[in-house]
Amino acid sequence: MPYADPEPDDPQELVGVEWPGDESVTREMAESFADEFAQLGLPRAEILALYRQPEYSGAHRAWRLLGDDEIARIVDESLAVFGRFTWVVTDSADDEPEPQPLRLYRRGS
Amino acid sequence: MSTVKNWQLGREMAYPYDARYPERQFAFVFNINRCIACQSCTMACKSTWTFNKGQEHMWWANVETKPYGGYPQWWDVRILEKLEEANPGGQVWGGTPADARFGPYGTFEGQTVFEAAARTLSPDSARVLGYLPTDEEWNSPNIYEDNPIGKRGVRNAIDQTGEQLPVHNTWFFYLARICNHCSYPACLAACPRQAIYKRPEDGIVLIDQAECRGYRKCVEACPYKKTMYRGNTRTSEKCIACYPRVEGTDPETGGEPMETRCMAACIGQIRMQGLVQMAEDGTWAEDRYNPLYYLVHVAKVALPLYPQFGTQPNGYYIPPRWVARPYLRQMFGPGVDRAIENYISPSRELLAVLQLFRRSNRIIFRYQIEEGPKIYEGSLHGRKVELYNDTVIAFGKNGRELFRTTVEEPVYVRPNVHANSI
Numbered sequence: 197m198p199y200a201d202p203e204p205d206d207p208q209e210l211v212g213v214e215w216p217g218d219e220s221v222t223r224e225m226a227e228s229f230a231d232e233f234a235q236l237g238l239p240r241a242e243i244l245a246l247y248r249q250p251e252y253s254g255a256h257r258a259w260r261l262l263g264d265d266e267i268a269r270i271v272d273e274s275l276a277v278f279g280r281f282t283w284v285v286t287d288s289a290d291d292e293p294e295p296q297p298l299r300l301y302r303r304g305s
Numbered sequence: 306m307s308t309v310k311n312w313q314l315g316r317e318m319a320y321p322y323d324a325r326y327p328e329r330q331f332a333f334v335f336n337i338n339r340c341i342a343c344q345s346c347t348m349a350c351k352s353t354w355t356f357n358k359g360q361e362h363m364w365w366a367n368v369e370t371k372p373y374g375g376y377p378q379w380w381d382v383r384i385l386e387k388l389e390e391a392n393p394g395g396q397v398w399g400g401t402p403a404d405a406r407f408g409p410y411g412t413f414e415g416q417t418v419f420e421a422a423a424r425t426l427s428p429d430s431a432r433v434l435g436y437l438p439t440d441e442e443w444n445s446p447n448i449y450e451d452n453p454i455g456k457r458g459v460r461n462a463i464d465q466t467g468e469q470l471p472v473h474n475t476w477f478f479y480l481a482r483i484c485n486h487c488s489y490p491a492c493l494a495a496c497p498r499q500a501i502y503k504r505p506e507d508g509i510v511l512i513d514q515a516e517c518r519g520y521r522k523c524v525e526a527c528p529y530k531k532t533m534y535r536g537n538t539r540t541s542e543k544c545i546a547c548y549p550r551v552e553g554t555d556p557e558t559g560g561e562p563m564e565t566r567c568m569a570a571c572i573g574q575i576r577m578q579g580l581v582q583m584a585e586d587g588t589w590a591e592d593r594y595n596p597l598y599y600l601v602h603v604a605k606v607a608l609p610l611y612p613q614f615g616t617q618p619n620g621y622y623i624p625p626r627w628v629a630r631p632y633l634r635q636m637f638g639p640g641v642d643r644a645i646e647n648y649i650s651p652s653r654e655l656l657a658v659l660q661l662f663r664r665s666n667r668i669i670f671r672y673q674i675e676e677g678p679k680i681y682e683g684s685l686h687g688r689k690v691e692l693y694n695d696t697v698i699a700f701g702k703n704g705r706e707l708f709r710t711t712v713e714e715p716v717y718v719r720p721n722v723h724a725n726s727i
Contacts, residue, residue: 221476224627227686232339235659236574252341253370254477277685281692281712285664288706 219261223270226258230271234278243271306423309489312588313612313638315400315408319420321432321494326587327508329580331486331546332619333568334600334607336662338626338648339575342368342447342479349570350483354545359537362443365544366567368481369447372632376482377442380530381611384418385635387434388613391421396613398639406588406602410612410640417615418491418528433495433526443533478625481575483567484531484544485610485618486510488587492543495526507580508619509546517541528614551580551668553702562668562702574663579670587617594671596661596699597621604655606648608637623648650688657697660710664699667707671700680712 226247233243246252247259247267259267306319350366367376375381388396396415403409416424422434486503490510493501500516501523503509512523512532519539523532532543547565549555555563563569568576579597582590592598600607600621607621624633626645633641647655657674677694684690698709 221627221629225476225478225625228338228626229341231685232336232573236339246341252343254479255341273685277681277683277690277692281680283660283710284713285708285710287665287708 222258222261225254226262226267226270227274229255229258230274231278234271234274235283237283240271240275240279243275244268247271306419310407310587311417311489311615311617312407312586313410313609313617314417314615315410315412318417318489318615319423320489321419324587325503325505326488326583326585327503327505328583329506330488330508330583330589330619331551331578332581332597332621333483333576333578334597334621334623335481336575336623336659337478337480338623339573340368340479340481341573342370343572344368344447345570345572346481346567346576347446349566350544353547353566355542359535360542362440363533363535363542364446365531365533366481366483367446368479370477371480371636372477374447376446377438377530378445379442380438380528381636383436384434384528384614385611387436388416388418388421391425391434392416398613402605402640402643406591407586409602409605410608410638413613413615413638415613417613418526419489419494419615433491435491435495435525435528437521437525438530476628478628480622482529482531482610483565483620484510484546485529485616485620486544486546487616487618489616491526491528491614491616492523492532495522496520497522504548507546507548507551508583509548509551510543511545511548512541512543514538514540514542528611528616529618564666564668568663569666571663577662577669579668592671594673596658596669596672599654599658599672604647604652604658605640606644606655608640608644611636612638653691653693653695656692657695660697661699664710665707667699667701669699669707670702671704673698673700677711 229246230243233246247255250256306321307323308317309320309324311318346366347364347368351364355363355365364376369375392415398411399414400411402411418434419432422432426434486509490501490503493503493510497520498516498518500513502511502513504511517540519534519541521534521541523541524534532541534541550558550563550565553560553562562580564578568578577596579595581595581597582592584590589598589602593603606623608624609618610620610622622637624637624641624644626649630641654674658672661669661672675696677696679691680694681692694712696709696711699707701707
């Protein structure tokens with residue numbers, strides 16, 4: 197990693213490359229995460245925590261750019277659709293197989 | 306060189322061996338819209354397969370931050386650059402995305418890693434255009450891609466005041482990657498000892514450790530850089546698709562095909578893996594109610610990663626909807642616009658199939674939908690949304706039901722001890 201000073205003549209050096217992006221891109225990303233995790237069944241507090249924790253850089257950057265109120269509004273909008281229902285998964289009765297004993301073989305036997 | 310059919314490119318292409326297709330093919334779909342780079346998949350793989358001495362730098366499964374990051378660093382930038390040098394201005398797609406199983410993204414008019422090698426490399430034994438990453442490039446999978454670097458001279462530590470850096474108004478997303486178990490593997494094509502083989506039963510690509518002599522031709526050739534050299538055994542190694550689980554011989558599987566460790570560990574539920582039926586011409590045989598077939602060929606929301614490399618990779622991605630389209634078109638081909646449009650305005654069936662992700666660790670071979678009543682109609686982010694209480698039933702290899710998923714309005718029962726509280 198770049199512990200040394202930048203080398204302008206190094207073609208692999210990332211120096212000030214601009215990528216297209218604006219607030220609408222950030223908003224779209226924030227909405228995407230909200231929709232996806234609302235569909236997964238996460239409650240409001242857990243989805244908001246995803247944005248507030250700096251470890252999740254994508255969501256957190258949106259939180260920093262848009263603010264807590266706007267992120268809460270986006271999450272509430274997603275939950276207004278997907279949060280009103282619960283997806284229920286029912287395993288088939290014999291889904292879990294009988295546990296198999298682990299067979300160990302002695303080398304050379 | 307032989308001539309083989311590449312359905313992703315919509316044309317025939319040169320490949321060092323004749324076409325041979327497995328009965329079924331290991332394949333997977335990752336929904337990038339959900340990935341938050343928790344690295345659970347990465348660690349599940351690491352703790353299962355690459356925790357030994359000599360494997361420290363190996364991450365068969367990894368998640369990288371795009372567009373900046375990569376493991377090894379700049380892997381895709383470098384191979385794209387090499388292809389551009391070999392065929393300046395010619396790496397373009399023609400035609401338009403269509404509904405056909407052969408050439409659904411149009412026709413790639415540029416050169417694959419095999420075709421570019423035939424024109425630019427010598428001697429003839431150099432069969433694939435590639436490069437060998439440096440040791441440094443393998444060193445830092447996803448480290449410092451999202452975070453400011455540590456202080457000068459202090460390794461393996463993040464700068465404690467780094468969060469004071471300005472927030473740049475740009476975009477990025479997380480790309481989870483494993484070996485694509487390609488239909489035309491570049492690693493297999495490049496191996497001078499024919500130590501790499503593709504299994505006829507499930508299309509998993511493996512390196513025979515007894516035959517490998519560590520020439521690293523596979524490491525150089527794989528455009529996705531998913532074969533890795535191990536110094537202490539002097540052999541190359543790669544993702545084995547957790548084949549004991551896939552074939553049902555792992556004791557945990559109970560004899561039924563089970564998804565890989567990285568799939569099972571995914572807490573974001575972005576992953577689904579399966580075994581798709583292959584047709585004699587190398588396309589996917591029509592299997593309308595296989596969830597992977599549906600996502601790739603019917604809903605067309607899942608796209609191959611860098612199909613222009615020509616290896617016909619079997620990993621498919623639902624592209625992130627917020628990312629700049631030119632970048633996504635380069636990464637996933639011309640099908641991107643249609644895929645995102647279909648994903649953000651999902652059909653009733655697509656919404657149902659998306660519910661199958663990570664509901665079981667068993668491989669789903671078929672699904673069935675029992676239609677229920679409409680339970681919601683409204684708008685979300687300015688788009689119309691309709692939800693139905695459909696029951697989606699997943700079936701395993703032998704036609705046995707694995708699980709069913711449905712929608713319920715939650716009922717809250719007030720506890721007796723707090724009868725008057727909310």
